[in-house]
Amino acid sequence: MNSKKYLLQESDIPTAWYNIVADMDVKPRPIINPATRQPLTAEDLFPLFSEEAARQEMNTVDPWITIPEPVRDMYRIWRPTPLVRAIGLERALDTPAKIFFKNESVSPVGSHKLNSAIPQAFYCKEQGVTNVTTETGAGQWGAALALACRSFGLDLAVYMVKISYNQKPYRRSIMQTYGAEVIASPSMSTKAGRKIITDHPNYQGSLGTAISEAVELAMSTPNCKYALGSVLNHVSLHQTVIGLEAEKQMAMADAYPDVVIACFGGGSNFSGIAYPFLRHNLKDGAKTRFIAAEPAACPKLTRGKFVYDFGDEAGYTPMIPMYSLGHDFAPANIHAGGLRYHGAGSVVSELRNQGLVDAVDIAQLEAFDAAVLFAKAEGIIPAPESSHAIAATIREAIRAKEESTSPTILFNLSGHGLIDMASYDRYLAGDLADYTVDEAVIEANTQSLTQVK
Amino acid sequence: MNSKKYLLQESDIPTAWYNIVADMDVKPRPIINPATRQPLTAEDLFPLFSEEAARQEMNTVDPWITIPEPVRDMYRIWRPTPLVRAIGLERALDTPAKIFFKNESVSPVGSHKLNSAIPQAFYCKEQGVTNVTTETGAGQWGAALALACRSFGLDLAVYMVKISYNQKPYRRSIMQTYGAEVIASPSMSTKAGRKIITDHPNYQGSLGTAISEAVELAMSTPNCKYALGSVLNHVSLHQTVIGLEAEKQMAMADAYPDVVIACFGGGSNFSGIAYPFLRHNLKDGAKTRFIAAEPAACPKLTRGKFVYDFGDEAGYTPMIPMYSLGHDFAPANIHAGGLRYHGAGSVVSELRNQGLVDAVDIAQLEAFDAAVLFAKAEGIIPAPESSHAIAATIREAIRAKEESTSPTILFNLSGHGLIDMASYDRYLAGDLADYTVDEAVIEANTQSLTQVK
Numbered sequence: 001m002n003s004k005k006y007l008l009q010e011s012d013i014p015t016a017w018y019n020i021v022a023d024m025d026v027k028p029r030p031i032i033n034p035a036t037r038q039p040l041t042a043e044d045l046f047p048l049f050s051e052e053a054a055r056q057e058m059n060t061v062d063p064w065i066t067i068p069e070p071v072r073d074m075y076r077i078w079r080p081t082p083l084v085r086a087i088g089l090e091r092a093l094d095t096p097a098k099i100f101f102k103n104e105s106v107s108p109v110g111s112h113k114l115n116s117a118i119p120q121a122f123y124c125k126e127q128g129v130t131n132v133t134t135e136t137g138a139g140q141w142g143a144a145l146a147l148a149c150r151s152f153g154l155d156l157a158v159y160m161v162k163i164s165y166n167q168k169p170y171r172r173s174i175m176q177t178y179g180a181e182v183i184a185s186p187s188m189s190t191k192a193g194r195k196i197i198t199d200h201p202n203y204q205g206s207l208g209t210a211i212s213e214a215v216e217l218a219m220s221t222p223n224c225k226y227a228l229g230s231v232l233n234h235v236s237l238h239q240t241v242i243g244l245e246a247e248k249q250m251a252m253a254d255a256y257p258d259v260v261i262a263c264f265g266g267g268s269n270f271s272g273i274a275y276p277f278l279r280h281n282l283k284d285g286a287k288t289r290f291i292a293a294e295p296a297a298c299p300k301l302t303r304g305k306f307v308y309d310f311g312d313e314a315g316y317t318p319m320i321p322m323y324s325l326g327h328d329f330a331p332a333n334i335h336a337g338g339l340r341y342h343g344a345g346s347v348v349s350e351l352r353n354q355g356l357v358d359a360v361d362i363a364q365l366e367a368f369d370a371a372v373l374f375a376k377a378e379g380i381i382p383a384p385e386s387s388h389a390i391a392a393t394i395r396e397a398i399r400a401k402e403e404s405t406s407p408t409i410l411f412n413l414s415g416h417g418l419i420d421m422a423s424y425d426r427y428l429a430g431d432l433a434d435y436t437v438d439e440a441v442i443e444a445n446t447q448s449l450t451q452v453k
Numbered sequence: 454m455n456s457k458k459y460l461l462q463e464s465d466i467p468t469a470w471y472n473i474v475a476d477m478d479v480k481p482r483p484i485i486n487p488a489t490r491q492p493l494t495a496e497d498l499f500p501l502f503s504e505e506a507a508r509q510e511m512n513t514v515d516p517w518i519t520i521p522e523p524v525r526d527m528y529r530i531w532r533p534t535p536l537v538r539a540i541g542l543e544r545a546l547d548t549p550a551k552i553f554f555k556n557e558s559v560s561p562v563g564s565h566k567l568n569s570a571i572p573q574a575f576y577c578k579e580q581g582v583t584n585v586t587t588e589t590g591a592g593q594w595g596a597a598l599a600l601a602c603r604s605f606g607l608d609l610a611v612y613m614v615k616i617s618y619n620q621k622p623y624r625r626s627i628m629q630t631y632g633a634e635v636i637a638s639p640s641m642s643t644k645a646g647r648k649i650i651t652d653h654p655n656y657q658g659s660l661g662t663a664i665s666e667a668v669e670l671a672m673s674t675p676n677c678k679y680a681l682g683s684v685l686n687h688v689s690l691h692q693t694v695i696g697l698e699a700e701k702q703m704a705m706a707d708a709y710p711d712v713v714i715a716c717f718g719g720g721s722n723f724s725g726i727a728y729p730f731l732r733h734n735l736k737d738g739a740k741t742r743f744i745a746a747e748p749a750a751c752p753k754l755t756r757g758k759f760v761y762d763f764g765d766e767a768g769y770t771p772m773i774p775m776y777s778l779g780h781d782f783a784p785a786n787i788h789a790g791g792l793r794y795h796g797a798g799s800v801v802s803e804l805r806n807q808g809l810v811d812a813v814d815i816a817q818l819e820a821f822d823a824a825v826l827f828a829k830a831e832g833i834i835p836a837p838e839s840s841h842a843i844a845a846t847i848r849e850a851i852r853a854k855e856e857s858t859s860p861t862i863l864f865n866l867s868g869h870g871l872i873d874m875a876s877y878d879r880y881l882a883g884d885l886a887d888y889t890v891d892e893a894v895i896e897a898n899t900q901s902l903t904q905v906k
Contacts, residue, residue: 003529003530004529005463007460007462007463009460010458010460076457076458077456077458077832088604108834109832147832150829151541151832169874169878170623170871170874170875173874173875173877173878173881174871174874174877176877176878176881177825177828177881178828178829179829372630375630375631376631378530379530379561379562379600379604381561381630416561418563418623418627418871418872419871419872421623421624421626421630421872422622422623422626424626424627424629425622425626425629428630
């Protein structure tokens, strides 16, 4: 193991986020306001999100959006993050491929989620908001927003998917240590929660349900906004600091990726690493492949339908043109809780529709096999979510060996797994299973939805 | 929170460790071979440690010891670590003191322990050793050595203090993920373990007992060496990379510490940050104060006796001239498991004896109060051990405000607490208690030991 790091200076932290929509010839289909059946406007979103987040969401014009100085200031806590040439992993695989990874696990909450939590909290603060709500699956996003809200003096309530609330108590404690209120979802504190508990008393929750609860609380609480950790365009663009830094660092290594890989839940870390490189494909024609690594238990980009669907389980959100398994799809209880979301955002869905983005689905055991191999080879124990990106990388590296090619592969290590060791424990004990999804279930969950033409 | 980081380049990773013994006018008293009653030689240690570690342990001549290139290569995985001006904490305390911390929590195992695990594993490998044993308290050292042994292809068996084995399953899983064997101590696998289980069936273990078991296994296994994570001089000198980097970084900030603070278990992180600065005190006279922050439940430097004592519970080790609470002292089950050790090493004990090092004892609740304040102010959740250093720093910062002085304080953040959230949970629930030690217990445990004259 003598992998090489490529380090930037604080002055290299990007000064603007990249908004890929501005560079797309064929724009994503508009999100639809279900009340008017008309394309959503930024103003439609003002009751829910901070005004600046809403404006960024609808911005199809400006490719670069300036990062406010107080946000860059907080990025300095842990950014720039290292780019690593994974020589240990290359050796372990005996592959001619060159493997690089961007290490987003070095943030104080252990994942990339802070990249968007900070600006979202900042814009709320700027606007005089006092209270914020959100949902969290595995707890990575909730922990990041808890830290960001604490830093800007905002009160935060987090609906945490019940299975994670019980299986991942450490993540709950992290949010509470930063001063956030954490509620297991579904809960009796919202109409959406009460309904699903009444219908399904043993339901262990999903991101879709937790979003419904957080949105409902935000809409019924004075001076309160909602913040989302993935799926939407303003979140994705905040995450492009990952790829923009990586671009400079690949240049330091005198390299450019033939393949870019990231795990895919709602798309935040995937967009973050992919879009800055994808902009060169948009301008100069294809030179890099982009692979979204999904869990086989929740394969919306790989096997879902391109439909207009709700972002949440209860149907509170607008209709998003998305690759989806249906908003009431209940994913199996895999340990990569952050990937248990039914749909993909409108931007990545359109890119997928245009053939600019690929996807693969990875079984749970393959992901953990890859995780342990990586931990032994590179010293870092990856989050179960990130392990899907590692597994997809290993597939590419093995193929390179079989085909005697030497591609340059870049993947995003979105987070570390030190707070997920209970999952590793079960894996090491041989207690984990693989899950897949029946085609009939996908058909049944999506058949009533309008297809995107 | 807009704290400032001072970052070095990989080329700034030190090329040599600092051996403070060479610069001490009055050397530490020699460690005694109990069989011969003579001062120990390096050769006496060859059966137990790698030969190079044994030679470093006894080296009183060379102030600088070259870091082997394969070790520096592995240091590059996470070093150099950031130095941070803790402006968030300064504001939260409204103090005129300037507070800096060295952030050793950024290593892949979350603590400073890798700094010595890597060279110890390397020297074993160089010598053709195939098997290594060690003990671990909270699990920080065991996790670090598991990663280091994996990297050099060595098999590792870890005796983990039973209370931590049960209370901190995540740390156990980390070691197992890196491929180490982990045994709860006391165990039935050694004579020392069987004896104490027979005498005290419900004993929850201590570092002293776990050391006895690891030493016994090393001595009875072919081609096997033992590695220790603290206390001894060769461990302390490996850790000086912390202070040597910090010295350069303080210069970047145009500052020099008036006070240096670190938590104290066996002394590894304290020595690491303190000795490089203390060398200037030795040469130019006192300019910096050094404070070891101990738990009130295990206050050897604050309240122990300066005696010849064993390093382990069963009495397998040589007699070390140490500030000690007695080798059979059983510390209360505080959550800072890494600080539950009865004695201090011979070097720091001599420095304390000469008045060159101070110590304070911190109650468990004060440490957790400090930890949560720090997490909210600086974003990083500290390890329960490191929280003792933060509490001592806060005491100094409050005193500065009361006395209208503005000292520059540097403390070492030895590790993060993301794997210790169960402890935070209990603290937030109000379930933690304070512990102290009766003077009569210290007297009883040390009265049969020979005082150092």
